[in-house]
Amino acid sequence: MKNSIEIKHGFLIFLGIGIFFLLMDLLGLADKNYLRFLNAFIVLYGINKTIKYNFSHGNSDYLDNLISGFKTGIIGVVLGIIGLIIFVYLKGGETYLSRLSDTFFFVGKTNIIKYCSVLFFEGIASCLIGSFVLMQYWKDVVIKA
Numbered sequence: 001m002k003n004s005i006e007i008k009h010g011f012l013i014f015l016g017i018g019i020f021f022l023l024m025d026l027l028g029l030a031d032k033n034y035l036r037f038l039n040a041f042i043v044l045y046g047i048n049k050t051i052k053y054n055f056s057h058g059n060s061d062y063l064d065n066l067i068s069g070f071k072t073g074i075i076g077v078v079l080g081i082i083g084l085i086i087f088v089y090l091k092g093g094e095t096y097l098s099r100l101s102d103t104f105f106f107v108g109k110t111n112i113i114k115y116c117s118v119l120f121f122e123g124i125a126s127c128l129i130g131s132f133v134l135m136q137y138w139k140d141v142v143i144k145a
Contacts, residue, residue, distance in 0.1 A: 005053050006072045013046035013076025018083050025091075031099060043123075044130045047073045051131075051138050060142055066135045073127030081116050081123070088112060 017039050024030050050072040054065045088097050089112075097112055 006050055006068055007075060009046045009050045009053075009072045010075025010079065012049070013043055013073065014079035014083065016042035016045070017076065017080045021084075021087075040126055040130070043073050043076060043126060044134065046076055047127065047130050048134050051134050055138055055142060062135060062139060065138070066131050069131035069134060070127050073130060074124065077120065077123030077127060081119055084119070085112060085116060 020039055020042060021030070024032070024035060029035055047069040051065050051069045054068055059065060059068075094111060097115060098109065
């Protein structure tokens, strides 16, 4: 049952990130790098929902919930990267990507593999840090209760 919650909330992360970036593209803000950091809140929201669900259903094991939150985030990130690959190729491939990749991560010409690899490792780090921070919060909430 827990895996279905992780998948459900991971898919919610994917939908949130997808809608966020589609809106940015439609509004002509896709090249504004500082707005891309807002997707972290979408990932944290999905991870928090999983951890909150686990605690409300009697699972208060720290490591178990940490891993559950991390898996939720990874599912969302992987689905998001797959969606990004499809979106980039629908919008024109490498030429569209060159417009997106003008950030501090990439100097010069990049390709879809490099771009998605950096996003994947950044996503893993974000999910791990986010899961840990949220577990610290929930641990304190449960102890005080």
